[in-house]
Amino acid sequence: MIDLKHISKWFTISGKPNFILKDINLTIREGEFVSILGPSGSGKSTLLNVIGMLDDASEGEYYFLDQPVHSLKEKQRSQLYKQYIGFVFQAYHLIDELTVYENIETPLIYQNVKSSERQAMVADILDRFQIVGKKDLFPTQLSGGQQQLVGIARALIAKPKLLLADEPTGNLNSKQGEEIMELFRQLNKEDKVTIIQVTHSEKNAEYGTHIINLLDGRIENS
């Protein structure tokens, strides 16, 4: 599903390249649950952003479902991305001005899903995550765990093949964190969603089927 070949990313500071990612080679097959583990500054978020097409690599090739992402035009890339990828963030990143319902609905709007279908899909996921009662609340009225639940619901609403999670439990207490991790495992097993998560907690990394250790922009072992 994902094939990274010699991916590097650097910034030039006073003439010298400063590597964030260096010569990353990585293959992830459909159905895997990969945890990227590493200390802060190791480049794990950047790697996730490159995979998620939010960021470009400075060098190297990236194939997603056999399509050469590195040479796709912005429009094609966004099409690919919209169709297959969902994102979950550490800081939830819900839109404060929108209700829970509207937050979850947003990706569907951008994919031009019809209003009646949207209603059905959102109702479905609200039900599944058991947050029907919260649908008219605004994000600030929810606890952190509930907000992340909404964030995940939003990431999954368009039925992506790949879920990318950047420190999804970083802002949560351990009980809430465990619940989210259980949910991920369930999604991976029952719904066959491919998941890549970034974390610096060994415990959370254990939920994955694979662990990739990242240090100073390089993969240590896999």
Place this chain on the structure above:
Amino acid sequence: MLRGYFKIAFRNLAKHKFISFINLFGLTVGLTCCLLILTYILHELSYDKYNTKADRIYRVSRSFLNGNGEVSLHLGAVAPPFGPLLQHEFPDIQQAVRLLSTGHIPLRYEDKIFSETNTFFAEQNVFDVFDIGLLQGNPKKALADPFSVLLTEEVAKRYFGNADPIDKIIRMNDQFNFKVTGIFKELPENSHWHPKILMSFNTLKDTALVGEKNLTTNFSSNNYFTYLLLPKGYPARNIEARFPAFLDKVMGSPGQKPGTGPSTWTHLYLQKLTDIHLRSHLDSEIEDNGDIKRVYIFSAIALFILLIACINYMNLSTARSALRAREIGIRKVSGARKGELITQFLSESVLTASIAIVMAVILARFALPLLNTFTGQTLSAEVLFTWRIGLPILLTPLVVGTLSGLYPALFMSSFQPVKTLKGLFKADGSSISFRKVLVVAQFSISIILLISTAIVFGQLRYMQQKSLGFDKEQILTMNYADQLDPAYKAFRTELMQNSYIKNMARSSRIPTGRLLDNQGASSEAGDSMRPVNADIKYLAVDYDFVPTYGISIAAGRNFSRDFASDTAGFVLNETAVTAIGWKNPREAIGKTMKYGDTKGNIIGVIKDFHFESMHQKIVPLIMVLPPASWTGNSFGDLSIKITGNNLPAALAHIEKTWKRFLPGIPYRASFLDERFDGLYRSEQRQGSLFTVFSGIAILIACLGLFGLSAFAIIQRTKEIGIRKVLGASVTGIIGLLSKDFLLLVGIAALIAFPVAGYAMHSWLQDFAYRVQLSWWIFLAAGFIAAAVALLTIGLQAFKAATANPVSALRSE
């Protein structure tokens, strides 16, 4: 999707109340000003268009050239023979109609006497040219017979109450009886003339008035407003091009040499009826016209204010974009394309503009009566609610919204989601410098308006305070009545007995009027008489005019009753002396001169004085005592100089005496200084409006600056905290925060100075006597702008500087 956009736009408006207020307030006020000014402009542009044949009606005007071939006089009225002659010579002309204004005229019905203005002698085909509705009477016959008269309903009511006005007899000037033959509908306000009484033109054929001979042969009485009706789509130029030949034919003497005919010193022109109100400023007009320049000036002001409001929106939206960066990032991650985000932000600005236009329409409706009382106009907001104007107004939010929202939309939609979501987002340099450009634009406009306001008022004050060359205070003026001629001596003696009355004089015209009468002059040069190249205007006066007005003598003496020969004497002003070519006033004394048909000696030279408004240069002037042969038409006005010690007593005595000597003529008097004020009334109004609108512009600009500096300070909270911890003083921090903005005001001033200087220089060209553009006005305007900006920013800077630095640092 659009519904979703509007929903979030509304929630954003509600959440950021302060910014929303600045944006909405600015746009609302800006649009209100635009609507008000639009109403005014539409009104100005609508003049005379109510006539169904408006596009085919032309007015004939006539110019006179001086010896150098320059136009010295251009009149909106022509001599009476031209109308019929034109129609005779140019068969294409369908109608030619002549109007003659009577000026103030006393009319009497039984015991009711009124002094009427807006009274015209009109030919009977006036109904075929203009749209004048007859409520009673037959348009074919109503003005056919001599001594028939038409009234408006209002006039009829004044004279006859509710009685049927038809066939009633009105007496004019205690001399002629007119029979009412109809009632006509008053012409709309947007007409360049407003007759209240129309008298039949055929009346003038009576020798007691003008006489048939005069009407057909007198080419020098240019008081007849003459309108032509041309066929549809007929190019007026075709006729105009043949005017010189026409003039030579009808006015020339038989056997004149080619190139010497009347067309060498006089021209005729055609003016479009619909151009009269805004583009015609001739030396005689029926009423004071508007001015296309004023329309341009106020359009510019309206656009300026709207622009300032739009800039506020742009600035505040981009400044606020940091707060929305996260939302933008999330939307992008959720799959939003750039175009969709642009649509979202544009729909927000369009929504804001839509709310603003709704409020502006309501506000304009309420503000219009206020503006009317302020300007003396009678504008109606109804015009805004016609589909022709209303529909475009409904579309303005789209335009204004796009104009003000496009830059923020483009700017914000290009944010990189990775950066915005990481909280690393900082507005980049280009957006900040663009914001600075916008602030500079706002302040340039504000400073231009400030300077303009100051100079407009400076010029107004200058015109009102400049020494006129005589004392205009305590002079009471009234129309002279010819019936007084035989009894004038007794009238004068009676009035002068009152100790509150200092002096009184008669003259053909009085200051504040125009000097338009002019005859050929020649002056003594060696043994022969040499024609004077310049026009010398004449003023018929009596012995007392110069002392009554307190005009100073430069050389020689005033007319005196002690010298019988003075009836053939002349008094010149200094400009006339120079124009004739004498070196100084003393040289002129005793010289022989011929003016018109009168030959005489120059007995005195008076110092130049301002007869006309400051728009006009002081012209060469000759004063004559009217010869006895002129009786009946010499004097137009009476001026009475009073002491001012006991005004009511003096006025009462004058009125009582007037009524005893002239029972048939209503007493109407006004003070000369008030007439002078009246000369500049339209400028005064323009100045007041200028002040109001530039005040609004500056207010909106400052609100924007207030919002913008608030953001700038929030962004620098941490810096301020650190500086304070390191020991910076409050004033130091205020200075730090204000410095950037003051620099912008400085740049704005540098841009504004030349623009304002150029604009005001051209504006002042309309005045023959004008203030200097002094540098301190410019500096003062710059300082005011800087002070206002400093106050706006300083308030917030002070708050930031006095805040506890610990809380500022903790928040990071």
